Amino acid sequence: MSNEQPVDSLSRRRFFGGAGSVAAAGAGGLILGAGGATAVGGAVANAQEPNPAADVERLQAASAALSYPYYGTHQSGIDTPPQDHLVFTAFDLSATTPTELQLVLAKWSAAMAEMTAGRPVGKVEPGREQGVPVDTGEAFDMGPQGLTLTLGFGPSLFDARFGLAKFAPIDFANLPAMAGEALDPAYTGGDLCIQACANDPQVAYHAVRNLARMARTSVKTKWTVLGFGRASAGPTQKTPRNLMGFKDGTRNVSGEADFAEHVWVGEEAGQPWMKGGSYLVARKIHMLIETWDEDPIGDQQSVFGRTKQEGAPLSGQSEHDVPDFHATVAGKAAIAPDSHIALAAHENNGGTKILRRGYNFTDGLDSVGRLDAGLMFISYQKNPEQFVALQRKLGSSDRLNEYIRHVGSAVFAIPAGLPEAGSYYGKDFFA
Ligand code: HEM
Secondary structure, eight states: OSSSHHHHHHHSSSOOOEOOOOOIIIIIIIIEEEEEEEEETTSOBSSSOOHHHHHHHHHHHHHHHHHSSSSSSSSSSSSSSSOEEEEEEEEEEEOOHHHHHHHHHHHHHHHHHHHHHHHSSOSSSSSSSTTOOOOOOOTTSOOOOOEEEEEOOGGGGGGGTTTOOOOOOOTTOOOOOOTOOOGGGGGGGEEEEEEEEEHHHHHHHHHHHHHHHHHTEEEEEEEEEEBBBBBSSOOSSSOBBBBTSSOOOOOOOOHHHHHHHHOOOOTTTTGGGTTTTEEEEEEEEEEEEEHHHOOOOOHHHHHHTTTTSSSOBSSSSTSSSSSTTOOTTTESSSSTTTTTTHHOOGGGGTTTOOOEEOEEEEEEOOTTSOOOEEEEEEEESSSHHHHHHHHHHHHHHHHGGGGGEEEEEEEEEOOOOOOOOOOOOOGGGGG
């Protein structure tokens, strides 16, 4: 993936909290060595005796204090460097009036500001014995942990129930049926979604739990996926691997120009609230892990078009070598035309790119004892058509299809970021 994206994101987004050391841990990386902690860039210099416990404590403190701004042009959690953990939840509304919906959105917007700053959403210990805690408490004192909360609106939000049809973005609809799907309604659709990402799973879980709880008379949780392993990453962290053992995220949308061209919505949605927003596609993709694990390495590599250890394209040597889809070996294409990267690369799709920001997931064992695991694929794009065009091709021809099943699916319009305290998502709908 990108070499520039996280660097750009980091320079754009300021860290709160532990200022120098946090920024060093995020942007430059703390190096732990025999001489104690040294920050790249010289923010921390410690020539004392080795003290691994202190190093670990310092790193933990830096990670806990990491915080991303909540107010801004774009919602965070899109160009933010991927955190370790994901809780993705789609909700259906049980609310029946626009006022109830308005209340949910206003309450959530304010609570999201608190939690992303590492604060509880209300009292953990009410002042009287009979008082029920407002905040459930499990993230108390843990710090923001890089928490981002990204809110989305499903196509169904704009149906007849709340009178919002005139606020729907142009052409916003459920994804069409596509080859290679075996969708389970239990993991499909939703009126609203929250993508919670944080470096601590409990902090991400706490956020979604408390949002659901404060709106319990108006929203019902429809489906949830807990993700881990930063299936997409950048140069501030080595490219992480998916559960098939391959580096995932090597080539991705990167840098402001790419984001402007492929991810951020401009005027074309026909709705001011979408300008600076994006569209999120979520696909819960089950991997047939036992079958994959018996596949010889030569075949595994030609399925993706890359080597397993290094992640190099089969036309090159190193991970970040640009794939050459015309290169041949012994008269045959070095990267098979039906390999995953040959079918998905922008060079072979009229320049189409999407930002992939997925996470690995595992739900234990299925009913017959097989591993229930895979990729919670999340992509952001300026228009859902970008995803649909790629998935149509992958769904019909990708060699990877033998080892995966798309079991869940949803698309959400992600409104632009909030300008300031007091504003809330969807405010335009109720003016
Ligand atoms: C379980 C399912 C999937 C797995 C395991 C997977 C894995 C991978 C891997 C290992 C790479 C190569 C490294 C990289 O550049 O990141 C890759 C690239 C890519 N994947 Fe997937 N992927 C999956 C699903 C999808 C889907 C559903 C789409 C979009 C419809 C997609 C779009 C792409 C794109 C655009 C690239 C970059 C290709 C390039 O420019 O070289 N992938 N994927």
